[in-house]
Every structure is written in C-alpha cells, then in structure tokens.
Amino acid sequence: MSFNKEDKFLVLRKDDILKYLSEVYQGDLNLIVKDISKGREKDGKPPFNDYVVVNEDEPYAKAVWSLIEYYETFKQFQEDCEKVQAKIQADPELKRFWDNEYPWGRDNR
Secondary structure (H helix, E strand, C coil): CCCCCCCCCCCCCCHHHHHCHHHHHHHHHHHHHHHHHHHHHHCCCCCCCCCCCCCCCCCHHHHHHHHHHHHHHHHHHHHHHHHHHHHHHHHHHHHHHHHCCCHHHHHCC
C-alpha cells in the first residue's frame, strides 16, 4: 500500500498576482476563478475549498508530508478492512468460518 504525491493543485500567491500581473490580467484571473466557482456550485460542490499549503523549501515540509502520507495510508488500510468485514458479514459461510476460526473477529460488545 502506498500513497503518492499528485500534481493536482495550482497555488498562486496573492502578492505575486498583484505584483506581476497587470490589472487586465488580474481581472481575467478573477473571471476565471468566478467561472470555476460557478461550475463547482452547479456540480453541488462548495464554490471553493480551503487548503493548507506548505512550501517544499521549508525545513518542516518533509515532516508535514510524512504525517499526510501516514494518515492517508492508514485511512486506506481502514477502508480495506471495512470492505473485508462487510464481505464477511454478507456471506453466512464466511461469517461462520470467521466466527469459529477467529473468535477475536466477533463483535463482543
């Protein structure tokens, strides 16, 4: 099981937009952002998501990435376990085998 970085976000510093783009391009960018937010709303999504961004040049970037990787890997493991458990519960023969061979697998709550 592995978790890989994906190049799926575009991050622009607001200071850079104001400093390096003309007013015309800033207006164009604003229109693009509005079109995207309207499209997201049509799809039933919030117009914008909030993100935590870490510059990879920062000394703590590797530690932050390790935390994300650990969490995502563990989350996938949990989802896989839940799928297996659902299959066991849905199949009487598997459930009987599981309960007899692996008594710690029973729900004794």
